[in-house]
Every structure is written in C-alpha cells, then in structure tokens.
Amino acid sequence: MTIKADGQKWSSKASQEVRNEAYARKAKENAPVAFSGQTNLHLKDFFFKVLSGSAQGILIGVLPSAVMKYIIQYSGLGTTAFGANLSAILTLFTSLIPFLIGMAVALQFKMKSLDVGVVAIATAVASGSIKWAVAPAGFVNPVTGLKSVAPANIYIASGAGDVINAMIVSAIAVFVTWLVARYLKGFGSVAIILSPIIVGGGVGLIGKSIAPYVGDITTWIGNLVETFTKLAPIPMAMLIAMAFAIIIITPVSTVGIALAISLSGIGSGAAAMGVVATTIVLLINSWKVNKPGVTVAIALGAMKGMMPSVFAKPVTMLPFLLTAAISGIPVALFNIQGTPTTAGFGYIGLVSPIQSMVKDAAVPSSVMNNFINPFVAIIAWLVIPVIAGFIAQFVFSKLLKLYTPMDFQQDL
Secondary structure (H helix, E strand, C coil), X not given: CCCCCCCHHHCCHHHHHHHHHHHHHHHHHHCCCCCCCCCCCCHHHHHHHHHHHHHHHHHHHHHHHXXXXXXXXXXXXXXXXXXXXXXHHHHHHHHCHHHHHHHHHHHHCCCCHHHHHHHHHHHHHCCCCEEEEEECCCCECCCCCCECCCCEEEEEECCCCCHHHHHHHHHHHHHHHHHHHHHCHHHHHHHHHHHHHHHHHHHHHHHHHHHXXXXXXXXXXXXXXXXHHHHCHHHHHHHHHHHHHHHCXXXXXXXXXXXXXXXXXXXXXXXXXXXXXXXHHHHHHHHHHCCHHHHHHHHCCCHHHHHHHHHHXXXXXXXXXXXXXXXXXXXHHCCCCECCCCCCCCCHHHHHHHHHHCCCCCCCCCCCCCCCCHHHHHHHHHHHHHHHXXXXXXXXXXXXXXXXXXXXXXXX
16 A cells, blocks of 8 residues: 655655555554464463453353343243243353353454364363263154154253363463464464364363362362351351452452352352442442443442552452441341352342342252342342441541542543
C-alpha cells in the first residue's frame, strides 16, 4: 500500500518507500502476539492466565442457568415446550463448564482456532461433566426410540464435573501445545490430524487418569469445611463470609471456588452472604461519588469492576470484612443454606436468596436440608447486611477516617 506524501520531504518515490517501511514496522510492533513455540511462559503470568480463563469459563457456564432457573419455573414457561427446551439448553451450559474453561484458557494465551478446540476438548473429557459407558446391543435410545444393533458408547451430561481438574488439565494442555509448537513445529502440515489425536486425546487421557485423585482432594477439602461448620457454625460462617467478601473483589471466581470444593449447606449460605456484604458496602459508597450507571452495575453484580479503586487503597477492604462477619451470624442462627452453584452469587439474579427459601427437587437433602421463610430471608439477606454495612461505614470512614467514599470513585 502506498502512502501519499505531503510536502517536499516525502515527494520522491524513495522517501515514500522509507515512510511505508516505518509504518509497516510500527504496525508489526503493535500487532497482537499469537501463541507459538517462541512464547515465553513465565510462571506467574501462566498461572494468572489459567486462573483468569477458568473464571471466565465458569461464569459463562453457570450464569445463564442460575439466573433463568426461577424465572422459567415461576413464570409458567416451564410447562411449555419453549420453556422446557430453553431450560434444557441453559442447563447444558453447566455441563459444558470444563469445555468453556479450556476454551477461555486457550484464548487467554491467544491460541489459534485449532489449538483452542483441542485444549477445550481435552479439558472437557478429563473433568467428568460428560460421562460415557458401553451400552449393550438392544439398548433403546431414549431420544430416537431405536434399539442399537451392536454395543456402542453412550454419553451422558453429568453436572459441572471437577472444576479443579479442569483447571489442571487446561494448564497441562497449554503446556503440551507449547512444547509441540516449540520442538515439533506444531506438527506442521499434519497438525489438523495429529494435534487433536496426540494433544487432545493424550492430555485428555492423562486428565482422566488423575481425575479420581484430584476429586478425592477436593472432596476432602469440602468435607473438612462442612465438618468445621457443623462443629462451630457461627465462627465458620463468619470466616467463610469474610473470605468470600474479599474473593469477590479479586480476579478469582467465587463461583469457581465454591464449585471446586463443593461448598454446600451453611458454607454455601455464608459464602453468598459474604458476596452480599461486599455489594452493600460498595453500594453505600458508590451512590455518593459515582455515576448512577456504576451503582446500578454493582447492584447487578459488577463488583469485580471495582478492583482498581479497592486495590489502590487496600484499607477499603476492612468494611467488607466487618460487614461480612456480622452478616454471617444469622446464616448460622437461621441455618441458611445453599448449593455449590449458588454460593458465589449473592444478590446476582437473587439466585442465593431464592435458593435458600425454595425447595428444589433436583437438590438432594445431603446438599440442602433446610429452607427459610420469606420473613427470615428479608431479615437475613437484606436488613442485617444493610445495618452491618452502615456500621462498618461509620467505624472505618467516619470514626477512624481510614477512607472516604471518594476512594471508591470508579468508571465501569
């Protein structure tokens, strides 16, 4: 492409070529860097990209079904073919969480489409969200109604799978892809054949083999939290609420953590209350200094968008902790429970409050065995957190003067 020159300086053909070369060099320097064998994989950056991609994949998979679940159920849509199909489609998002994690992690590393697909599939098959078994001859397909004439694999969507294993496998798949690109030139012209087989199939098999051991560890962590919650419900509810009040304002996914350790019962309720506590404190300060749109976004769940202002002055986390500690007490007193899926939501879509009140036939009693009435829900989910938020605001802002609402000024 020739750039027209203005003035004597760029009047000659040679000078225009020099200018074109300068523009081409700048364009090359500013072009996005694609993933290759020459990509430097620094440990800190590698870990952050895996974590960030996992959080994105989890949210893509969890949010649609969680937010629309009760809308479909109580609007009457659930009794129609349209509502039933929509519910099934949104539920499928949950079973595809490992696939979405692999996809999002690969995109974090700016991989090409082939590698994105391979990493996503390897992550999905290794994480238990899709299970398979051999069906004998004569097995009746529940969709088509036809009998199989020979033994064949059947695949069943089975929940979200093991999120921790998905994160591990996606990291392994990225590293193996990098090794292949660095030392085998990405399989060259036969990459479309070898990459899915060797990287996708090979890493998938590795992930499937380690899945039981990773599952044992995550189950042990979940059981440990549940045990301590039963032994000391009030202190544990306060601690879990405080932990999630901070996690929600970091790049780490609260939903991801809850799913990873299968946080349920009072632990889930406390985690959701921690998210609520941070939301309340941010709303109290935001409405004074930010545009209305920012405050509305926070109310709808955009707490992570406030990270720049919070991390610029970490002392602003203190009201989150105090509000969460106070708000966690009624969780234990009223036995407010939830599921691993609802633990990290808080007010988002009213998922957590509704789950604590409404008995869901799909949720076993081992996960939730107590449901509160609407009056208790209003006291626990709204009145106490708001009062606690204003108490924290008075103590840390008015009394101790550790921060002002201006410290929460932020554009989203």
